Amino acid sequence: MTLIQIIEILEARVVFGPNADETEILSVCASDLMSDLLHFSVRPKAMLITGLTNSQVVRTAEISEIKAVVFVLDKTPEREAVELARQKNIPLLVTRLSRFTACGRLYSEGLRSCTGEDR
């Protein structure tokens, strides 16, 4: 699925979105715990759904090669987070949806967990 499709499904606004039509997302992780992400985000082309807005979320995405980050409940990422995302070319989206609904919509469209379960 491309990031463009995900933007539609989540009714998201784009904070930073280079090449959204070319960015392919194959799996999703939803977490507010950085070490869990570093532990489990094993699938390539994963996207993160989170409620944290600090720059370490983006740093964790960079280190674990997560391709895009979605902030739920209309939370706007901090300025440092946006700056780092631009530097590292990691798209950032904001949705007004809750984690549950965001995950549910993406699951019903066929995306699965970055942990590899439920395939």
Place this chain on the structure above:
Amino acid sequence: MIKGVIEGSFHITGGDFTNAGIASSEVKSILTGLGISSDIVRRAAIATFEAEMNVIIHAVAGVMHYYVSSERIRVVINDMGAGIPDIEQAMQEGFSTAPDWVREMGWGAGMGLPNIKKNSDVFRLESAVGEGTTLEIILNLREEDLHEAE
């Protein structure tokens, strides 16, 4: 081809969440630039990032040294700080002494040391209470892990 040993170091300041991850990010791009396979680079980056965060969260200051040869990636992180009284306990998944405000930032799940161990071939942790902690990790490289850098 990696000729000889490529080495360098970074300073890490305790409590400096603004610059958290810069050292690991640099190490990651150096390893990528040397033509090391992405799987190994990713494992090394995760291990060094968790180690860097441990200095930022739990210590006062530290230094990260990296040494890369065609045989291995070796990273040593030395810090001054409270140290770890019980290493066996600290190694348990979920054990953490991180305060609540650190947890609210997304850290302190108690998975850092287990993550570092999981992603390295050699893992050595030594600590002196009231003085500091030294962590050494090694990732072995095989011939097929090295391709020509661009």
